Amino acid sequence: MKKKTAILGATTNPGRYAYFAAERLVSNKHEIVPIGIKKGEVFGKEILNIRDRPSVTGIDTVTMYIGAQNQGEWEDYILALKPKRIIFNPGSENPSLAKKALEKEIDVQYACTLVMLGNGLY
Template identity: 70%
Template sequence: MSKKTAILGASPNPMRYAYLAAERLTIHDHPIVPIGIKQGEIFGEKILDLRERPEVKDLDTVTMYIGPKNQVEWEDYIISLLPKRIIFNPGSENPSLEKKAIEKGIKIDHACTLVMLRSKQY
């Protein structure tokens, strides 16, 4: 079953983990919605400008590639996307955002999206 996934911190730089996640999600037939401050396109999808707080419907997952310090101004926006879950990749853990998410019934995973995909746990 495909899971529409927003990649927060998306980047067109192939050396970034967010780029690798976009690649792997695409290979595994999960629709991606790249969102970040970098301009560009990845795997046929335009990177939406995080500063514009783009509306995204029917999200299954938000996978975080933004450090906790840089998440603060986006917390309410992230919650407003109403994903079923948020994956906090290593280094993106944020107790404040996690608490808000849990209060809204959003599942939290402390995991690596790449490992989850590789081990068929996505």
């Protein structure tokens, strides 16, 4: 099943893991919603400015590429997206946000989106 995925911390920089994730998600036919502070396009999708807290519906997965130290102001927004799961990629682990997500019955995974895609576990 294809999963509409919000990429938090999206970037146009091809050297960043968020960019690799966008590329792999698109090549695996998942719809991406890039969200971040960078401007530009990623694989045909405009990066939505997180500061505007863009309204997005139908999100299955939020994949985190924002470090825990920078997530605080966005926690309510992330939870308001009502994803089925949040993947905390290495370096983005946040026990406080994970606890809030679990309280809202959002699945929490400490994993790597790229590895999950590579192993067919996404």
